[in-house]
Amino acid sequence: MDRDDFGLRHLSMLSDFYELTMANGYFENGMDEQTAYFDMFFRKIPDNGGFVIAAGLQQLVEYLQNLRFNEDDIDFLRSKAIFSESFLDYLRNFEFKCDVWAVPEGTPVFPHEPLVSVRGPVIQAQFIETMLLLIINHQSLIATKTNRIVRAASGRAVIEFGSRRAHGSDASLYGARAAFIGGAVATSCTLADQKFGIPSAGTMAHSWVQLFDSELEAFKAYARIYPKSCVLLVDTYNVMKSGIPNAIKAAREELLPKGCRLKGVRIDSGDLSYLSKQARKALDEAGFADCKIMVSSSLDEDIIRELILQDSPIDSFGVGERLITAKSDPVFGGVYKLCAVEKDNHLLPRIKVSNNIEKITNPGFKKVYRLYSNESNKALADVITLFDETIDSSEPYEIFDPLFPWKKSILENFHTKELLVQIFDKGKLVYSLPSMDQIREYAASMAETLWPELKRFENPHQYYVSLSRKLWELKDGLIQEHSQK
Numbered sequence: 001m002d003r004d005d006f007g008l009r010h011l012s013m014l015s016d017f018y019e020l021t022m023a024n025g026y027f028e029n030g031m032d033e034q035t036a037y038f039d040m041f042f043r044k045i046p047d048n049g050g051f052v053i054a055a056g057l058q059q060l061v062e063y064l065q066n067l068r069f070n071e072d073d074i075d076f077l078r079s080k081a082i083f084s085e086s087f088l089d090y091l092r093n094f095e096f097k098c099d100v101w102a103v104p105e106g107t108p109v110f111p112h113e114p115l116v117s118v119r120g121p122v123i124q125a126q127f128i129e130t131m132l133l134l135i136i137n138h139q140s141l142i143a144t145k146t147n148r149i150v151r152a153a154s155g156r157a158v159i160e161f162g163s164r165r166a167h168g169s170d171a172s173l174y175g176a177r178a179a180f181i182g183g184a185v186a187t188s189c190t191l192a193d194q195k196f197g198i199p200s201a202g203t204m205a206h207s208w209v210q211l212f213d214s215e216l217e218a219f220k221a222y223a224r225i226y227p228k229s230c231v232l233l234v235d236t237y238n239v240m241k242s243g244i245p246n247a248i249k250a251a252r253e254e255l256l257p258k259g260c261r262l263k264g265v266r267i268d269s270g271d272l273s274y275l276s277k278q279a280r281k282a283l284d285e286a287g288f289a290d291c292k293i294m295v296s297s298s299l300d301e302d303i304i305r306e307l308i309l310q311d312s313p314i315d316s317f318g319v320g321e322r323l324i325t326a327k328s329d330p331v332f333g334g335v336y337k338l339c340a341v342e343k344d345n346h347l348l349p350r351i352k353v354s355n356n357i358e359k360i361t362n363p364g365f366k367k368v369y370r371l372y373s374n375e376s377n378k379a380l381a382d383v384i385t386l387f388d389e390t391i392d393s394s395e396p397y398e399i400f401d402p403l404f405p406w407k408k409s410i411l412e413n414f415h416t417k418e419l420l421v422q423i424f425d426k427g428k429l430v431y432s433l434p435s436m437d438q439i440r441e442y443a444a445s446m447a448e449t450l451w452p453e454l455k456r457f458e459n460p461h462q463y464y465v466s467l468s469r470k471l472w473e474l475k476d477g478l479i480q481e482h483s484q485k
Helices: 017-028 057-065 071-079 085-092 122-127 129-152 169-182 190-196 206-211 215-225 239-258 272-285 301-309 436-447 469-483
Strands: 035-041 099-102 116-121 157-160 231-233 264-267 292-295 316-319 335-343 346-349 366-373 379-386 397-401 404-411 414-418 421-425 465-467
Touching: 017 085, 017 122, 035 122, 035 129, 057 099, 057 129, 057 421, 071 085, 116 122, 116 129, 129 157, 129 169, 129 301, 129 335, 129 436, 157 169, 169 190, 169 436, 206 215, 206 231, 215 231, 215 239, 231 239, 239 264, 239 272, 264 272, 272 292, 272 301, 379 397, 379 404, 379 469, 397 465, 465 469
Parallel strands: 157 316, 231 264, 264 292, 292 316, 379 465
Antiparallel strands: 035 116, 035 335, 099 116, 099 421, 335 346, 366 379, 366 414, 397 404
């Protein structure tokens, strides 16, 4: 299993301060052991896309496994002069005891359905909100953005090049991880290779070429050192007047005599479509038809789609700042909301009501089912149910739009799969974390179960996320109850 040292870093105090003030308040009111249920979900798909790729579960697991408070933490909180000594003693002996369910990393997910559900003592279940959102929001955002870029590349390789533009070292490392889940084949981040086994890749910088007396000398020196993996950056001075001719000459003088070939050239500026076509022609005429062309320079899915529409002979794309920052839509708005509490051995659903109908939450302890066509194995709809419900796939099943319940459809000839799997049982890990390759393969296979209409970049089909009739009636009843207060 690929592992990370995320959990070994002391991150327990990386929390919104109000998580601690609420925890102290729960403790002082004798509510510290009251069982509460929380859901993490999102309301809007970035870039007006058709779906999101869930990511970040491994780092969440490692955070929860190592959640504890040391004496420095206790001393700091005592210095704030607002926390009781009995509460600080509770933190000193803190042990995570919650149950956690989550969708596996790489799963395509949709608005309003739980990605993570937590049940346990309210202090604990509430406290983990900040880190849970930080981890899942960031990696799901980058995995989703990368998936868009990879789909735009239409089978051509995408390499994540964003470390130097990432918003900090963690964003670089875990962004590279999420990008690999989203479909990137490699990363420029060496640490991501060391930690996660994600293939690292890179050529040279313009400074390499500039440090030599001539471009040709720079290319030949590089070819001598890396004869079996030589990729040359050809746009330092002029791609077609010097870069490509010098690359060809260096290959003939340094590589061919050793029985090696020029693996590729990279173009990092200029008109990438025009230059790639001219470079391809020159390389072919020189006998290097097997030499690959890679391009970079502020790429994203829109630019890549245009390059492909122009029949640009590009074999791979190095994508940096617009991937690692999800520049076009850089905030993933996942939220973490209370949905139920237990009192006197009874589960009491809770709801947040808002004038904004999109912000009204789904109450109760829940499951998520995905319904697949038996004929095509394509996903037909997701259904959020109460936890004690099952869906009988042998009978026709009605789905509907929860916001417009008169919009209905009857599904037949389908099978179901529960999306949420248990990760922790009373604080004990009961889930086997897959390797990075397994997560990436799973993500690719799950994407194949989505209809092409969901993968459109413009106006994708809206996927049904229905509520069971029982859950809808519970939600409607709570809305009516609160509206009368």
